[in-house]
Amino acid sequence: MFYKNEVLRLVISLSMVVVTMGTALKAHAGSTLENIKLRGEVRCGVNAGFSAKNSVGKWVGLDVDICRALAAAVLGSDQKVKYLPLSATQRLAALQNDDIDVLSRNTTFTLTRDASLGLRQTVVTYYDGQGFMVPVKSKIVRAAQLKGKVVCVQAGTTSEKNLLDFSRTQGLSIQATPFEKLEAATGNYFLGQCAAFTADASTLASTRTSNAINPAEHQILPDLISKEPLGPLVRRGDEEWFNAVRWVISSLIEAEELGITQANLEQVKAGGNATTRSRWLASTSATGPALGLSPGWTYRALLAAGNYGEIFNRNLGDKSPLQLPRGLNNLWSQGGLQYAIPFF
Numbered sequence: 436m437f438y439k440n441e442v443l444r445l446v447i448s449l450s451m452v453v454v455t456m457g458t459a460l461k462a463h464a465g466s467t468l469e470n471i472k473l474r475g476e477v478r479c480g481v482n483a484g485f486s487a488k489n490s491v492g493k494w495v496g497l498d499v500d501i502c503r504a505l506a507a508a509v510l511g512s513d514q515k516v517k518y519l520p521l522s523a524t525q526r527l528a529a530l531q532n533d534d535i536d537v538l539s540r541n542t543t544f545t546l547t548r549d550a551s552l553g554l555r556q557t558v559v560t561y562y563d564g565q566g567f568m569v570p571v572k573s574k575i576v577r578a579a580q581l582k583g584k585v586v587c588v589q590a591g592t593t594s595e596k597n598l599l600d601f602s603r604t605q606g607l608s609i610q611a612t613p614f615e616k617l618e619a620a621t622g623n624y625f626l627g628q629c630a631a632f633t634a635d636a637s638t639l640a641s642t643r644t645s646n647a648i649n650p651a652e653h654q655i656l657p658d659l660i661s662k663e664p665l666g667p668l669v670r671r672g673d674e675e676w677f678n679a680v681r682w683v684i685s686s687l688i689e690a691e692e693l694g695i696t697q698a699n700l701e702q703v704k705a706g707g708n709a710t711t712r713s714r715w716l717a718s719t720s721a722t723g724p725a726l727g728l729s730p731g732w733t734y735r736a737l738l739a740a741g742n743y744g745e746i747f748n749r750n751l752g753d754k755s756p757l758q759l760p761r762g763l764n765n766l767w768s769q770g771g772l773q774y775a776i777p778f779f
């Protein structure tokens with residue numbers, strides 16, 4: 436009898452746990468996408484590196500274009516985005532606390548972040564690596580020459596951790612000097628307080644182009660000391676929003692693979708079932724409702740942002756002041772790593 440009661444109690448309490456968990460999951464599942472639709476705005480966490488306000492106060496950058504594509508796909512307009520600039524140390528908590536719907540801010544995907552933060556990494560939008568910028572006049576040409584030197588870095592980044600690892604494994608006794616704010620790290624570097632500034636190579640390129648008084652006086656060393664796959668993150672436990680983000684980004688890459696551009700988009704749309712491109716656009720349109728998006732989601736995302744290659748070239752590549760090579764961010768068919776999961 437005692438035994439039976441115990442078992443009964445266990446079964447009751449276990450089923451209560453299951454019911455509570457189920458309710459908690461249900462209350463959460465799908466709520467981000469629903470909330471975005473109710474609010475009429477995607478709240479996008481960004482920064483001043485990949486995403487910055489241009490001279491007329493408009494947000495621009497690769498990370499910004501991803502948010503614009505999301506807003507266009509979900510809400511029908513790329514203007515329906517609220518941008519929240521976040522420092523390295525603020526960004527992950529902002530997503531955990533539901534201050535933003537998506538963190539699109541040069542954030543590296545790692546196992547520890549994936550496993551410990553209650554967040555999910557979606558699609559890699561930029562394959563980066565950590566490098567060093569030094570004054571040309573220092574005559575430093577390789578990272579190994581930074582032995583014993585002061586190196587500025589931003590706190591709360593993988594860059595800070597990688598710098599310490601690099602110094603330790605190479606026996607360089609680098610004096611890592613972390614700063615909470617990027618402007619403080621770069622400002623101290625430009626004032627000559629640090630022998631080098633270390634960050635993701637893309638951040639180094641944009642810092643040199645946008646912040647150096649004379650960019651030619653600064654050199655980015657050829658050594659890359661880490662892998663930094665960057666991309667947007669969302670909260671864990673919300674598969675609907677995760678899927679929407681994943682497939683909107685994938686559609687931008689797939690469109691480049693198929694050769695759909697902003698210039699030929701209308702023609703592709705008018706093509707019905709005549710071509711592979713037109714069939715893809717029509718068929719993806721029809722899959723929208725299964726993703727919680729209205730038909731035409733791929734058309735709207737591409738109209739707003741262009742395909743992945745166009746986004747890259749506009750913000751980082753040959754149509755931008757940075758002039759970065761496609762490198763690892765080329766399509767897999769061109770020797771790069773960008774590869775969209777098949778749609779059908």
Ligand SMILES: N[C@@H](CCC(=O)N[C@@H](CS)C(=O)NCC(=O)O)C(=O)O
Pocket residue numbers: 482483484485521522523541542543588589591592593594616617633634635638663665
């Ligand atoms: N990808 C690295 C670094 C990202 C990062 O925050 N980089 C700094 C520069 S080292 C940055 O972009 N800061 C801009 C800001 O705080 O506004 C990470 O995820 O930790």
